Amino acid sequence: MSSTDWREMAYESAYTEAYRSLERRRAEDPGFMPEDLKGVLKHLYLSDGSDWVGRGEVQELHMKGVIEAHEHFLLKWEQGIEARA
16 A cells, blocks of 8 residues: 555545435435535535644545535536436
């Protein structure tokens, strides 16, 4: 394992988990709309920006993966493309 493999694994794990969660929510909750997802993203951006104590590299990778999964899911949803990982 290279010195960067764990970073890729941490990011991919967070991204995949978040994306699958969004897929489940969209499939199971007919009231879940793009506006709801935009609200979650707004909150995630605020949380990401308020890292005043420092969260460390693992948490940074996790946050990046979660945010990018939400962004990708929203983009696909708004484009009318079935949102899949």
